[in-house]
Amino acid sequence: MVSLLLATAAMGMLLSILLGSRAPKAWFAGVLVGAGTAFGAAVLTLVSGEVWRLHSGVRVGGEFIHLQLDALSALFLALLGVIGSLGAWYGREYWSEAAHPRSAGAGRAWWSVLVLCLGLVLVAANGLHFLMAWELFTLAAYFLVTLSRHSRVVRDAGWLYLVASHVAVLSLFAFFGMLAARTGGWELGPMRDRVELAPLFWFALVGFGLKAGMFPLHVWLPSAHANAPSHVSAMLSGMTLKIGIYGLVRFTGWLPVPESAGWVVAGLGLVSAVLGVAFALGQHDLKRLLAYHSVENIGIILIGLGFALVAVAQGNAAWGRLALAGGLLHVWNHGLFKSLLFFAAGSVLHATGTREMSRLGGLWRVMPWTASLFALGAAAISGLPPLNGFVSEWLVFLGLLEAALAHRAAAWGAVMAAILLGLTGALALACFVKVCGVVFLGAPRSAAAAHAHESGPSMRGPMLVLGAACLGIGLAPVVFWPAVSRAVDVWNPSWAGAESPTGLPALGMFHVGLLGVAAVLAVWLWRRVQGGVVTRALTWDCGYVLPTTAMQYTAGSFARIINEWFAWILRPVHHEERSMGSFPARASFSEHTPETVLEYALEPAARMVMQVSRTVRRLQHGRVQAYLLYLLVGLGALAALVLLGNGT
Amino acid sequence: MSGGTLNLLIGLAMGLNLLALGSSRLPSLIRSMSLQGVVLGLMPLLMEPERLDWRVVAVALATMAGKGIVIPWLLRRAMRAANIERELQPFLGYVPSLLLGAGGTIAAVALAQALPLLPEHAGTLLVPGAIASMLTGFILLIGRAKAISQVCGYLILENGIYLFGLLLIHSTPLLLESGILLDVTVGVFVTGIIVDRIQRAFDSLDTRKLTTLRE
Numbered sequence: 001m002v003s004l005l006l007a008t009a010a011m012g013m014l015l016s017i018l019l020g021s022r023a024p025k026a027w028f029a030g031v032l033v034g035a036g037t038a039f040g041a042a043v044l045t046l047v048s049g050e051v052w053r054l055h056s057g058v059r060v061g062g063e064f065i066h067l068q069l070d071a072l073s074a075l076f077l078a079l080l081g082v083i084g085s086l087g088a089w090y091g092r093e094y095w096s097e098a099a100h101p102r103s104a105g106a107g108r109a110w111w112s113v114l115v116l117c118l119g120l121v122l123v124a125a126n127g128l129h130f131l132m133a134w135e136l137f138t139l140a141a142y143f144l145v146t147l148s149r150h151s152r153v154v155r156d157a158g159w160l161y162l163v164a165s166h167v168a169v170l171s172l173f174a175f176f177g178m179l180a181a182r183t184g185g186w187e188l189g190p191m192r193d194r195v196e197l198a199p200l201f202w203f204a205l206v207g208f209g210l211k212a213g214m215f216p217l218h219v220w221l222p223s224a225h226a227n228a229p230s231h232v233s234a235m236l237s238g239m240t241l242k243i244g245i246y247g248l249v250r251f252t253g254w255l256p257v258p259e260s261a262g263w264v265v266a267g268l269g270l271v272s273a274v275l276g277v278a279f280a281l282g283q284h285d286l287k288r289l290l291a292y293h294s295v296e297n298i299g300i301i302l303i304g305l306g307f308a309l310v311a312v313a314q315g316n317a318a319w320g321r322l323a324l325a326g327g328l329l330h331v332w333n334h335g336l337f338k339s340l341l342f343f344a345a346g347s348v349l350h351a352t353g354t355r356e357m358s359r360l361g362g363l364w365r366v367m368p369w370t371a372s373l374f375a376l377g378a379a380a381i382s383g384l385p386p387l388n389g390f391v392s393e394w395l396v397f398l399g400l401l402e403a404a405l406a407h408r409a410a411a412w413g414a415v416m417a418a419i420l421l422g423l424t425g426a427l428a429l430a431c432f433v434k435v436c437g438v439v440f441l442g443a444p445r446s447a448a449a450a451h452a453h454e455s456g457p458s459m460r461g462p463m464l465v466l467g468a469a470c471l472g473i474g475l476a477p478v479v480f481w482p483a484v485s486r487a488v489d490v491w492n493p494s495w496a497g498a499e500s501p502t503g504l505p506a507l508g509m510f511h512v513g514l515l516g517v518a519a520v521l522a523v524w525l526w527r528r529v530q531g532g533v534v535t536r537a538l539t540w541d542c543g544y545v546l547p548t549t550a551m552q553y554t555a556g557s558f559a560r561i562i563n564e565w566f567a568w569i570l571r572p573v574h575h576e577e578r579s580m581g582s583f584p585a586r587a588s589f590s591e592h593t594p595e596t597v598l599e600y601a602l603e604p605a606a607r608m609v610m611q612v613s614r615t616v617r618r619l620q621h622g623r624v625q626a627y628l629l630y631l632l633v634g635l636g637a638l639a640a641l642v643l644l645g646n647g648t
Numbered sequence: 649m650s651g652g653t654l655n656l657l658i659g660l661a662m663g664l665n666l667l668a669l670g671s672s673r674l675p676s677l678i679r680s681m682s683l684q685g686v687v688l689g690l691m692p693l694l695m696e697p698e699r700l701d702w703r704v705v706a707v708a709l710a711t712m713a714g715k716g717i718v719i720p721w722l723l724r725r726a727m728r729a730a731n732i733e734r735e736l737q738p739f740l741g742y743v744p745s746l747l748l749g750a751g752g753t754i755a756a757v758a759l760a761q762a763l764p765l766l767p768e769h770a771g772t773l774l775v776p777g778a779i780a781s782m783l784t785g786f787i788l789l790i791g792r793a794k795a796i797s798q799v800c801g802y803l804i805l806e807n808g809i810y811l812f813g814l815l816l817i818h819s820t821p822l823l824l825e826s827g828i829l830l831d832v833t834v835g836v837f838v839t840g841i842i843v844d845r846i847q848r849a850f851d852s853l854d855t856r857k858l859t860t861l862r863e
Contacts, residue, residue, distance in 0.1 A: 624798070625739060628789045643762065 002052040005041035009034045013116040020109030027108045031088040038119055039081025045074035046483035061128050063186050068125040071486035076246045077122050079335040083238045084115040086462035090343055091231040093458035103147045114140035127176040127186040138165045145228040157223035164220030171207035175200055190254050198256045212244025215272035218295045219598040225291035230346020234339035237294045242331050245301055253491035262313055266306025270420050273299030277427040278566040281559040282593030286345050286355045297334040301327045304396045310410050319402035321495045325484045326395030333388040337380040340466035344374035347459055351452040357555040359446040360439045366452045371440040373463045378432035380470045383425045386511030388473035434558040443549045475511050477504050556591045571596050653694050658777040661687050662753055665784040669749040670742050678720050681800045685715020688807055714829050719836045726840035730847040740791030752783035781808030793854050795843050806832055
């Protein structure tokens with residue numbers, strides 16, 4: 001059954017690649033069939049827990065094809081099915097043939113390539129094929145990021161993405177190459193007892209961590225996610241970052257890891273979570289802000305994985321299971337609500353033509369669907385009940401608190417992590433209050449925002465599905481627990497058979513109750529508004545005679561205080577022209593938060609390398625005589641070395 | 649026994665090195681180079697006359713014919729065909745070249761003292777002569793601009809290598825020896841053609857202008 005579904009999925013995706021550029025409808029059908037059947041296969045695997053394998057006699061690159069779908073791969077494949085199909089649906093209107101005649105066809109074809117190759121990465125059980133699929137999906141994503149390549153900013157973002165991705169690929173080449181050299185073959189599988197493979201983990205951490213957008217390797221992420229078309233941003237953030245997580249989870253499960261791996265992963269996760277949200281608070285570009293939240297959420301997932309590794313190192317402590325389950329559930333949750341948020345942000349961009357938050361405002365009235373769904377996604381990403389973000393963060397917290405209660409060596413680390421995770425949640429909430437307040441509430445700050453319109457059904461539909469999924473996981477976490485638990489058991493078989501956390505059904509009940517109370521409150525408020533008890537009026541305008549829309553809280557002013565706490569790493573740049581004298585002519589204020597790691601660490605380092613290279617390059621000038629002189633000097637140096645070093 | 653004659657010939661070759669460094673015109677450079685080739689070609693015949701076999705005689709004759717007649721003829725022909733000015737254009741002046749060459753020769757003698765040589769080679773000037781010739785070749789290659797003077801520098805460098813090879817004359821296969829000689833001749837032949845082409849393409853034989861060919 002799984003074989004049939006996966007074969008259909010592959011056929012559907014291949015067909016959609018071929019038809020992509022010419023026939024939009026046939027392409028959409030192909031993607032729906034492909035992603036839908038892949039989703040079906042993943043669900044079947046997650047329900048039954050059986051491992052599907054395919055050993056083929058066909059060789060690709062000299063290696064026999066070996067595919068495998070276990071619960072862990074299926075967990076990610078299910079998410080791929082959802083985002084792959086919904087993104088295609090959304091893209092039909094967002095990046096339509098009419099609006100983008102030159103790139104729409106290419107966008108469709110590359111979308112299919114991306115989805116197919118991501119699927120191949122998930123089922124590949126051969127290192128060489130894993131690398132091939134990895135490289136192909138990286139390239140497909142590059143072409144999708146640079147769909148609107150007439151803009152220089154987009155080309156720069158694409159270039160940065162391509163370079164960073166290839167640093168990751170290089171690290172993975174080292175990882176798989178050394179793995180193959182030490183095991184004598186490219187076949188992948190559980191090798192937990194081969195202790196000599198443990199140091200390879202560090203290569204995997206760099207390669208997969210770079211792809212996952214872990215701090216400080218996230219430098220490529222904000223610009224790529226902000227400048228890609230929104231459905232591509234959703235796919236990048238919702239799915240391709242998770243492929244990095246998949247790699248880390250997969251190979252920490254299959255291979256032994258060094259002693260300190262758990263603490264390093266957890267530490268990087270904490271740094272990513274706190275700094276990701278701190279950077280997000282400093283952003284004034286809607287999609288860039290969402291991109292930094294991806295760093296934060298990857299951090300939360302890594303905290304789960306890190307503490308699971310710590311638990312394994314400390315004799316398979318049971319709390320590690322909860323932490324990893326929380327992390328893996330957060331993979332799903334982040335994929336769902338971040339896609340929702342990017343779709344909604346794309347809807348705003350589509351309607352107003354700008355991502356600058358200081359040009360938006362008051363969109364609640366003209367775009368009620370987008371605004372409500374964005375608010376739903378914002379509540380979910382901030383970890384508020386009764387939505388899915390709360391469930392996964394609650395599981396991670398549960399793991400951390402049980403670790404703290406266990407009074408083992410991990411206790412102090414777990415307490416620290418729990419505090420920082422709580423801080424992250426609070427900051428994320430502040431950040432999304434800022435976004436919702438500035439973009440959707442208040443008065444329009446520009447003509448574009450004033451004349452916005454609600455997006456069409458093709459864009460609203462996917463958002464509704466994602467919103468429903470967020471709510472569904474929040475209300476009935478018990479339904480999704482077995483799937484996550486099977487994936488955790490694949491990761492560490494010695495945890496198999498443990499029962500589900502006792503609080504989970506209660507959490508579901510609590511969420512349903514909370515939703516009921518919220519519904520009642522909403523109805524009551526609606527009645528009051530309709531009943532004329534509430535009237536509309538200007539807010540207090542500080543005595544100004546002519547209040548303008550510029551006299552609202554801006555994104556920068558809202559987050560000013562929190563930004564100042566983090567000024568040591570954010571390094572915001574202010575340009576200020578104060579009003580002077582009795583009749584001031586003009587005054588201005590602007591603020592910009594750079595990508596600190598990129599601009600203060602990587603770029604100076606790159607400039608230094610360039611400078612050294614340019615100096616060295618002067619040696620190569622084309623004069624044969626001088627080249628001969630180099631030869632002679634080299635020869636003399638060697639002779640001197642031999643003669644002088646004779647005694648030693 | 650004939651160590652004295654051998655040293656005399658090598659001393660002559662070392663003198664010719666200095667002559668090559670000091671000559672300001674192409675024909676005289678070619679002449680000193682070819683004369684050095686003939687002098688060196690004589691050497692295997694004088695080294696160990698009692699162990700002379702047809703192999704050594706063949707190598708000696710081929711060397712003399714190649715370096716003394718064929719190669720100079722090829723170079724003169726190329727020079728005439730490309731209609732080159734006879735004046736050399738040095739990067740490095742003649743006096744500094746001479747001083748460097750003389751210094752190099754002294755250093756080569758000193759260096760040969762320091763090298764762990766076989767006792768039968770320790771008394772001869774074979775090794776210092778080889779090193780001095782190679783140094784001279786390098787100085788010519790580095791210090792002269794014209795393509796033909798580069799070829800001469802290369803040939804003097806090769807003479808130095810040949811002198812080293814004489815240390816092993818009885819253990820080097822004939823095939824190898826004749827192969828090297830053939831390589832050098834073909835190299836010069838090809839350079840002769842290229843010189844003509846360079847002349848046509850660049851209107852000059854100044855290798856400095858070849859920098860435009862770099863990427």
